Amino acid sequence: MRIVFATDGSRGAAVAEDFLLALPLSCADAVVVASAVNARVTEAPAVVSRTCRRFAARSVPATTALRSGHPADAAEAIAFEQAADLVVIGSRGLGQWSGTLLGSVARTLARDGIMPLLVVRARREAPRRVLLAIDGSSDARAAIDLLSRLPLPSNATIAIARVGPAGDPRVALVLERARAVLGERVKDIDLVGEEQIGEAVVRRALAADADLVVLGAQGQTEGDLLHASVADHVLTHAHCAVLIAKAPVRTCHVRAASRAVAAALT
Numbered sequence: 051m052r053i054v055f056a057t058d059g060s061r062g063a064a065v066a067e068d069f070l071l072a073l074p075l076s077c078a079d080a081v082v083v084a085s086a087v088n089a090r091v092t093e094a095p096a097v098v099s100r101t102c103r104r105f106a107a108r109s110v111p112a113t114t115a116l117r118s119g120h121p122a123d124a125a126e127a128i129a130f131e132q133a134a135d136l137v138v139i140g141s142r143g144l145g146q147w148s149g150t151l152l153g154s155v156a157r158t159l160a161r162d163g164i165m166p167l168l169v170v171r172a173r174r175e176a177p178r179r180v181l182l183a184i185d186g187s188s189d190a191r192a193a194i195d196l197l198s199r200l201p202l203p204s205n206a207t208i209a210i211a212r213v214g215p216a217g218d219p220r221v222a223l224v225l226e227r228a229r230a231v232l233g234e235r236v237k238d239i240d241l242v243g244e245e246q247i248g249e250a251v252v253r254r255a256l257a258a259d260a261d262l263v264v265l266g267a268q269g270q271t272e273g274d275l276l277h278a279s280v281a282d283h284v285l286t287h288a289h290c291a292v293l294i295a296k297a298p299v300r301t302c303h304v305r306a307a308s309r310a311v312a313a314a315l316t
Contacts, residue, residue, distance in 0.1 A: 052079070052135050056085065056125045070138060074202070135166065165296065176203050183251045186223065190224050194232065209237060248280040255284075265281055267294045267295065
């Protein structure tokens with residue numbers, strides 16, 4: 051997996067850094083340590099260099115990338131240029147990458163970004179109890195595929211929360227895919243009702259003592275399933291790290307715009 055880790059050297063970024071280092075990454079993975087360069091973050095080159103050395107010491111291929119401009123735009127540009135699978139940030143920062151809890155950068159990347167986003171919160175250890183929320187959408191399929199490639203401890207387990215009406219054939223197809231792709235790591239499957247889905251997912255994560263929640267950025271275009279507001283609610287209120295997946299087709303739709311952003315920031 052190719053990961054862009056966006057850091058500002060803050061305490062929140064340090065938690066995300068330790069979280070990444072706790073994952074069973076290998077020489078087959080790659081980490082790009084990225085930061086925004088501006089008048090407020092003059093130490094960015096030193097921060098990315100120090101962080102890069104920590105990954106290199108673990109024999110994980112690591113490089114650095116610096117960009118000027120708004121941190122969210124810089125992160126997107128770097129991730130696009132690097133053909134990244136995932137962007138990782140801390141939940142709290144200095145107003146650059148992370149901002150306050152679900153601050154402007156995290157919110158922008160989650161809502162408008164083209165790349166999957168992992169926001170790390172509180173826990174520095176690798177996740178061992180994962181909650182995957184799925185509906186019948188393409189983003190839910192993307193969440194399954196991304197989770198299957200995410201380096202996790204061998205004893206990590208996955209609980210699945212089905213969202214939407216019982217018997218919905220679209221959800222049934224996605225669930226079948228989850229079982230096939232994730233295999234024996236799936237230990238529990240439950241149905242989440244259609245009312246207040248975001249809060250129901252947050253409560254389910256808390257009850258399961260999950261240390262990572264995975265869901266799609268968007269849900270069904272019809273019905274009360276995983277709309278963007280659900281992902282936003284989970285990202286804002288979950289007690290643990292949250293991974294927001296995005297279907298590859300969305301990347302294709304905005305490829306030209308992303309190239310323009312990348313060109314403007316170089």
